[in-house]
Amino acid sequence: MGREFPRMIRWVAAVVMLVAASARADGIWSALVLATNEHPPKPAPVELKSFSQGLRTVFGYNTFYLLGAKQKEILKGSEVWIVPTKQVFLKVRCLDRTEVDYRVQLELYVKKKLVVTSEARLARGAPLYIRGPSWGRGRLIFILEVR
């Protein structure tokens, strides 16, 4: 029993850590995309493969460039700037979160001016597209997805 007890403690700790890791809430993956129409169209980068068809259908562009992307876990009540740039900012504030979704408040700034405020619910694997300002001959689009 004397040698069994430490081994038992390690065993229980391993199970609890495994469960905790599997039950950990997902984070929000965000990306800033430049959408353009080019002839011939260029293939979408790997990170955007799963979104390219939806982007093409919704926004009418055929070529997409990934300007930046990141994965962040946002705690309830905290806020982050999603892929900040010189001209465009998207602020995400987490109002609530569960294991399957986030409820967030969004603020889109263009040239340091607040353009739109919104409240949205983000579910796992269901992307949110935000149509941003034009840039050159293209369009800036934000993508948010719970992963």
Added chain:
Amino acid sequence: MKTFEEKYTAWLDGALEEQERVEFEASLPDREDALRDREDWRKLRGLMRESVAPEPMPHGDFLNSQVLAAIGREQPASRPARSWFPVGRLAWSGAFLLAVAAVFSAVILPGITRTPGEDQYISKIIAAHATDPKLGAYAFAAPGGKGAVLWVQDAGYIPANEGIR
């Protein structure tokens, strides 16, 4: 009522009462012959006792210790008697139940208690508001029905020569 054989055996051993012995000896068909037989039996019993008596063993203690050592070598790991509820088994059972409870509460229970429905797998815009009345903010579902689109009309224009990064 004793049989003749019982009385005879008791007579040989000298175990009969005096009156009973006199009556038994009187009933014998050949008393002298019986007395000789009894005398021979007593001699024989004496000889048997002398010859059958155990001979003292030389170095008996040494032999005993060797036998005990041999038994000890044959059973080196004498295991304690198994019980249905040893402490170790109970502790392992407790640890196992603790792990099961952790898995249940973290994985299974949330799935049971959460209100089921496809809605939990859909993103949607709850509210949208454009700060400038000249702008527009519209929300609709993305193709496939799971995603959502926040369409900001006339969100602005950034010339190409102004870098965005």
